[in-house]
Amino acid sequence: MPPDYPSILNEIAEAAKSEFGKGKVANYIPALAQVPAEKFGIALETIRGEQFGWGDSEERFSIQSISKVFTLALAFRLEGENLWKRVGLEPSGNPFNSLVQLEYEQGIPRNPFINAGALVVTDVLLEHYADPKAAILEFIHTLTGQNDIAYDLEVARSERETGYTNAALVNFMKSHGNIRHSVAAVLDVYFHQCSIAMSCRELARAFLLFANHGAIPATGERILTKSQAKRLNAIMLTCGFYDEAGEFAFAVGLPGKSGVGGGIVAIIPGELAIAVWSPELNEHGNSVLGIKALEMFTTLTGMSIF
Numbered sequence: 001m002p003p004d005y006p007s008i009l010n011e012i013a014e015a016a017k018s019e020f021g022k023g024k025v026a027n028y029i030p031a032l033a034q035v036p037a038e039k040f041g042i043a044l045e046t047i048r049g050e051q052f053g054w055g056d057s058e059e060r061f062s063i064q065s066i067s068k069v070f071t072l073a074l075a076f077r078l079e080g081e082n083l084w085k086r087v088g089l090e091p092s093g094n095p096f097n098s099l100v101q102l103e104y105e106q107g108i109p110r111n112p113f114i115n116a117g118a119l120v121v122t123d124v125l126l127e128h129y130a131d132p133k134a135a136i137l138e139f140i141h142t143l144t145g146q147n148d149i150a151y152d153l154e155v156a157r158s159e160r161e162t163g164y165t166n167a168a169l170v171n172f173m174k175s176h177g178n179i180r181h182s183v184a185a186v187l188d189v190y191f192h193q194c195s196i197a198m199s200c201r202e203l204a205r206a207f208l209l210f211a212n213h214g215a216i217p218a219t220g221e222r223i224l225t226k227s228q229a230k231r232l233n234a235i236m237l238t239c240g241f242y243d244e245a246g247e248f249a250f251a252v253g254l255p256g257k258s259g260v261g262g263g264i265v266a267i268i269p270g271e272l273a274i275a276v277w278s279p280e281l282n283e284h285g286n287s288v289l290g291i292k293a294l295e296m297f298t299t300l301t302g303m304s305i306f
């Protein structure tokens with residue numbers, strides 16, 4: 001018997017209410033600061049195509065760092081294991097934009113989900129695509145079947161206006177020979193990828209690729225090998241939640257990725273993907289209600305990867 005997802009989502013939404021007001025909406029750019037704190041959506045899709053949603057599950061928001069999973073999947077598919085010469089595979093335990101760690105490690109980022117690592121991944125995409133921004137969107141369109149998913153140009157512009165630390169990271173890695181394109185080109189793609197707007201429903205659909213071992217369930221199209229999908233899921237589990245990845249694995253027990261727009265997507269391999277959105281963040285940059293909701297989900301369903 002599959003779990004009764006509709007009543008489980010209801011129960012989660014009811015309990016999550018008590019968490020409102022405990023976090024802070026991201027305010028480093030006005031476009032994110034203006035998002036109403038009380039937004040809350042959950043969407044779940046199984047690899048068999050069953051869909052369940054609650055609340056603002058169809059409203060698009062800024063996916064921010066969740067985009068790092070899409071760019072990593074593209075780069076890994078193109079570069080294979082060579083990718084790991086330029087970016088490591090260890091959890092960082094440091095804030096996502098740390099310059100200190102990068103200096104110790106001489107321009108080789110700890111993992112592909114801290115900003116430095118994601119910037120190297122973006123540089124890799126510039127090597128393979130004449131127009132990486134178009135390629136990233138096309139990939140997401142293929143995964144979701146939604147061809148109107150797009151960049152939020154206002155968010156992208158604000159990212160650039162405030163992106164001094166990201167510029168510092170790229171410049172530092174360039175001085176160590178780990179960035180091959182111009183600093184401006186890498187930052188332009190990166191700021192755009194952060195600005196992509198998607199709904200929980202679309203994110204859950206897109207992440208079914210990782211739940212379904214590298215093939216899109218709806219079409220059967222194989223994007224990643226089984227081994228590549230396994231490795232990406234491992235990176236999500238160990239590095240997907242800034243410097244809170246250990247606590248997330250402990251509390252929730254699923255691979256996933258969060259972003260400062262308040263989104264979190266997690267997967268149960270062979271079964272489903274689930275996305276939650278609530279803009280209030282904890283001190284690590286993860287959605288307070290998002291973590292609570294996913295913790296309840298694995299508790300109530302008894303499902304996790306452990």
Ligand code: GLU
Nearest residue numbers: 064065115194259260261
């Ligand atoms: N766009 C922001 C940055 O790169 C935040 C990304 C995120 O962590 O969600 O600094």
